[in-house]
Amino acid sequence: MNTKNIEAVIAPREPHFVGDGFRVHNFIPSGYHLDMRKMDPFIMLDYNSKFHFPATDKPKGVGVHPHRGFETVTIAYEGSVSHHDSSGGGGTIHQGDVQWMTAASGVLHKEYHAEEFYKQGGIFQMVQLWVNLPAKDKMSTPKYQAIEHKDIPTVEVENGFIEVIAGEYNQTKGAASTFSPVNMLNAKLNEGGKANFSFPANYNTVLLVIDGEVKVNNQEIVPTDHLLLFTNEGEDFSIEATENSVVLILSGEPLNEPIASYGPFVMNTQEQIREAFEDFNNGKFGTLED
Numbered sequence: 001m002n003t004k005n006i007e008a009v010i011a012p013r014e015p016h017f018v019g020d021g022f023r024v025h026n027f028i029p030s031g032y033h034l035d036m037r038k039m040d041p042f043i044m045l046d047y048n049s050k051f052h053f054p055a056t057d058k059p060k061g062v063g064v065h066p067h068r069g070f071e072t073v074t075i076a077y078e079g080s081v082s083h084h085d086s087s088g089g090g091g092t093i094h095q096g097d098v099q100w101m102t103a104a105s106g107v108l109h110k111e112y113h114a115e116e117f118y119k120q121g122g123i124f125q126m127v128q129l130w131v132n133l134p135a136k137d138k139m140s141t142p143k144y145q146a147i148e149h150k151d152i153p154t155v156e157v158e159n160g161f162i163e164v165i166a167g168e169y170n171q172t173k174g175a176a177s178t179f180s181p182v183n184m185l186n187a188k189l190n191e192g193g194k195a196n197f198s199f200p201a202n203y204n205t206v207l208l209v210i211d212g213e214v215k216v217n218n219q220e221i222v223p224t225d226h227l228l229l230f231t232n233e234g235e236d237f238s239i240e241a242t243e244n245s246v247v248l249i250l251s252g253e254p255l256n257e258p259i260a261s262y263g264p265f266v267m268n269t270q271e272q273i274r275e276a277f278e279d280f281n282n283g284k285f286g287t288l289e290d
């Protein structure tokens with residue numbers, strides 16, 4: 001066993017609203033020193049910790065906006081979100097589902113609380129990640145993977161199980177297809193449950209405690225809503241649930257390509273950012289009604 005060292009346990013920052021529907025703590029790129037390059041290929045992580053939205057008759061969310069050069073991944077832990085994009089993709093994700101949108105050459109999209117959620121109100125809890133695309137794939141055709149909870153493979157561990165959203169866990173392959181090596185797992189452990197993980201040392205690796213509390217490497221306690229960052233040394237780590245817990249684990253191979261970003265566009269050069277604005281202004285991202 002070649003243990004992966006712990007760099008830091010990071011508390012959630014003050015939340016802010018994205019549109020009027022997502023109350024998020026940003027961990028990447030503005031938290032601690034987790035900028036896009038440091039966490040490559042994970043270039044954004046917004047975490048909507050458990051938050052109660054009252055019933056309403058008008059959906060809350062984010063209106064039409066563009067993306068180019070990466071993928072957006074939304075994991076629903078509580079509540080439901082509807083999404084539509086200008087490439088014709090869309091749908092509603094419910095508790096346990098994952099929405100994996102490859103914006104690539106460019107889409108317009110909008111994200112709202114689903115009707116079944118906003119009419120009743122309730123607890124909402126979600127993660128949104130941006131996963132960078134390799135330079136050669138940034139201008140590929142947009143696509144959309146709707147991943148239902150029932151289609152996410154699971155692996156049993158001691159007193160719990162691992163859901164393999166993307167990548168691999170103990171030879172079980174994940175539900176999502178990715179453009180570069182990305183592991184995205186949910187560990188769902190009962191109190192006392194344990195699991196071991198192994199990822200290459202150079203992969204950027206974090207875990208986010210969605211529910212409960214875990215002890216990592218038999219050493220560091222990570223409370224609810226906290227993020228643990230590993231160093232790029234060592235490969236193996238363990239988690240043990242000190243209460244019933246849900247933990248999101250992310251580990252990805254850095255692309256090690258230049259990053260130029262501005263708002264909703266993440267490319268390799270400033271020239272490509274200018275092109276993105278030009279294409280957006282010229283309607284090349286398609287159309288989508290508000």
Ligand code: MN
Pocket residue numbers: 065067072109111
């Ligand atoms: Mn978006």
